[in-house]
Amino acid sequence: MVLSGWEAVFFWVFAIAAIFAGLLTVMARNAVHSALFLISSLLAVAALFVLLGAEFIAGVQILVYVGGVMVLFLFVIMLVNVGAEERGGQVLNKPRQVTVSMVFCLLLVLGLLFAINVGYKGLQTRDEKAIASAQALRQGQQQDLHRGATRTSRITTDTERVGNSLYRFASLPFEIASVLLLVAIIGSVMLARTLKQEAAVDDLAPDVVAAEAARDPELAETPPIS
């Protein structure tokens, strides 16, 4: 799956962008900046996905990850974080923690790179013949694809393949994932309720209501729903 030509160029562009954005995410002082940099990192990675031929996943990433999760992040940042940095507060932890973390991260990166090196060499030795024939295979596959409406490109079968797998062989994990999402929704709703909301649905113990009502007079007036 060697990329070549313009694909290589775009690869390097997006790769550098992703890494850079990631670095800035971690280093930015403002949380909103961090979020925006993360969004850009995610976008760069989505582009890398397209380069790898996984268009569907790229779309999913942008729609769900960026469009959903990051927006949620921004909402929460707006809720809790505004003014935090202005009020003062260090960005980084205590120096000792930071230095030790840096040391470990350095070791980790060295280890990972070494691992990739060794592993890739082994992989190459194992799949030499397959890699050699892969090129020819890919070329052939490319010719078989349908052309798009504008006849400039071909419609790839990636989405079709992912859909096939997801709904046939991986249907059970799919259903479980949907249940997981349901649980997550319910959980987050429950976690983020205010006391008033909880009292309104009579979800508080009476002594807690009484204790809170002493502090918050409005609470006592809230009638229960039933």
Place this chain on the structure above:
Amino acid sequence: MSTFFAPALVLLFQEATAGRADVMLHSVKNPDLSKFLVIGALLFVIGVAGVLTRRNIIVIFMSIELILNAANLNFIAFSRYLQDTGNVNAVAGQVFTVFVIVVAAAEAAIGLGIVIALYRNKETIWIDEIDLLKW
């Protein structure tokens, strides 16, 4: 000292790169699976560094998203590689990525719900101020 080490280092570099410059240039011009993996590893480590270093809870969460993203990249790269080498289960990587995204979304939702509840109780987003488990 330098007179002792410098020639050694030069020779090392020579040894290491002798005949390898072409290979390196070729691999840069035609990036392979390994490059993707390296990118993924770097993103991963950056995310880890962020988790360990920052004080802001939200930023920690975002670093965790970075980590997950790096893993996704790894999956997709391997999925493509396996496709090319003729493995029938190649699309499993992409399917797994879908699930990773799902779980990441769910986890982000819950986590941020916790952050909000935590903020309501303690009025702070600095993680080193949330240390009730301290002895």
Place this chain on the structure above:
Amino acid sequence: MHRYIWLIPLLPLAGAAINGLLGRKFRFSEKLIGSIAVGTIALSFLLSLAAVYSYGFSNNSIWPKPYVTSEDGAFSFTWIPGGAVHITAGAAERSQQETERLSRESQPGTPAAPPDEHAAEPARGALLNVEWSYQLDALSSIFILVVTGVGLCIFVFATGYMHGDPGFYRFFAYMGLFMFSMLVLVMGSNFLMMFVGWEGVGLCSYLLIGYYFSKKEAGDASRKAFITNRIGDFGFALAIFGVIATFGTTQYTDVFTQAKGYPLELLGHWGILSWIALGLFIGACGKSAQLPLHVWLPDAMAGPTPVSALIHAATMVTAGLYMVTRTNVIFQHSRTMMLVVALVGAATAIFAATIAITQNDIKKVLAYSTVSQLGFMFMACGVGAFVIGIFHVMTHAFFKALMFLGAGSVIHGMHHEQDMRRMGGLRKYMPYTYMTFLAGWLAICGIIPFSGFWSKDEILWNAASTSVIPYGWLVWLVGTIAATCTAFYMTRLMALTFWGNYRGDKDAQGHGHADAGHGHGAHTPHESPPSMWIPLAVLAVLATVGGLVGIGPAFKSLTGSEHPGGRLNIVNYLDPIIWNAQTGEFGKSHEGGEEAHGAESAATSSPTEHTEGGTPSASLPHAPAASHTLTLAETSAEALGSHTAAEWLFIVISLVVATFGILLGMLFYVRRPELPDIWARRLKPLYEASYNKYWVDEFYGLTVTRRVMDAARIVFTFDSKVVDGAVNGSAWLTKLSSKLTGATDKYFVDGLVNAIAAFIMRLMSPLLRAAQTGFTQNYALVMVLGLVAAVALFFAGDILSAVKSIFASVWVFSFWS
């Protein structure tokens, strides 16, 4: 019918069980209890009659062979199965006998002795098998008749006497149990069964003497009886051990067959059979109240009168006689023991007779009379006249039970007054009792033709003419004096109780009926109900005519034979069980065994397994006369000229002394009533000695009882001070050591542990605590550390080789500079 003899002991036991277990629970009426008890005894008696008739007198009679129920499987229960017993004892005696025999054979003049098969057998191991089976032979048949017959009379009497007593059921339960034990004793086929019965009657004696358990004297008397009995039982048990060791079996038939072959132990020689005989005689002394162990019988009068009649006159005390007669083989082998038996019997007879002269309680007089008569019986056995001893047992049972029941009737009629000094003239008030008592009185005094005469006269004649032991004349003399005393004190009893004028309640007669608190109903004595005097009548008849079964040889001219009546004559009937020292076989025990009448022909068949037909010329040593001096009988026979004349002389002497006693008694108590007091004062020491029973009880108390209690006190002190002291001391020591170890543990060990724990805590606690920072990112850091370690470990080999290559190249190239 004799096959059913096993029912004879069982019926009274069943009656006793029913009465005892159900009597109180279901509140049986007195009538029911009485009828069950009397009914079972009556059935037993009828069965005994039938069995004895079938055994001895019917067409296929087995007499003289003994009948053992295990022989034809009628009843046999293997009680103690197996167990090897190696017979060692008696081996020396047997070998001695062999050498004696050989030495005699070498003497000139003695005929060549045929080999004696039933002489010593070599010592061998044997299995001790003890079975529970019954033996009916001449001796046991007489005893079962006497026991059940007299027992029946007494039971009927007791239903009347014990009327109104709240423990009615208990009384008859104990009595039934006693009958069972006594019947097992006399019907058992081996020594162990006899011992079981022995102990059983001892137990029942204890239960019955202490029947009125709320009275202290009854409890004391019952305990005294049991303990004294026990001392005798100790000797008996040792004798049984000796029997087992010597003969290897306890079955009578086997033991006596073996014992026949043992050498005779003459006077002064003491062998194994003498030891056994000694043990047996000690048991007999305890049970039959002979001289050193007689002390319990007079005190046993604290029990109800039917008990005294049954147990202490007719049955239990005769168990010793039964035992001695049963084992007469063993006794006859031991001349020394025969002498001991005769002397003890004679001493007891005179001893008790002299005490009875001065006693005032009617029952005590009869008790001492019993002891004295038992002495007579042992005298008879001691001089070799075992049959006459049993004959006297029988007649004594009749007249003594009669007199005891009569005394019971008197006591009942006198409303439980027992002191003779307050009685008198009762013949007017209690005619039936008087007339029956008269028969008993004449019988015991030995007036012809009443039963007592026949047996007592025979005893005295045999004592005078015995060749078994020396000093027969002394035994005769002592017996004659005792007979005189007997006549005297019995006449005294009659005079004080029945003759003269009524002396009782003289004070109360003046008061009229004012003293109702005394508990006397009517003041005048009254006759007993029929349930009480009918048995008296039956026994009186027996006491009168019962002696005719033993008419002796003196009347040969009248009757035609020495012992007329063939098998009906008790002497002939009991013959087969007596061992004859002359022949070495059983049977033909009377002297000069050349009679060839019908009775003897039956007796010639040997009852034993060795059918040798007792030839007079047996190889056993002849039983020599104990001494070569002539007996009294022989002397008088020489003086008078004929054997028969000597017999008649002795008869006349015994009648004369009896009449003398009676006349003396009448003189002292009827004609001149002031004489007793005068003579009592004149012979004050003798009177005091007699009245206080020769202070035997006090002597025993001082030497034995008090010393035993002292020993007990010493042992108790030792136990409480030393043993308990040691125990308490060890407990104290344990407590002390526990305190010490506790302190050590608390201060030393725990201190050490606490110090170490504190040290570790101070050392490690801050270190370990430091890990709990509460800072989430620290925990994340640790996770990353783990990740790094995992990666490194996974690629450890490759990392190391790469590092090595780097350093190798560096090292190599470093030399270039």
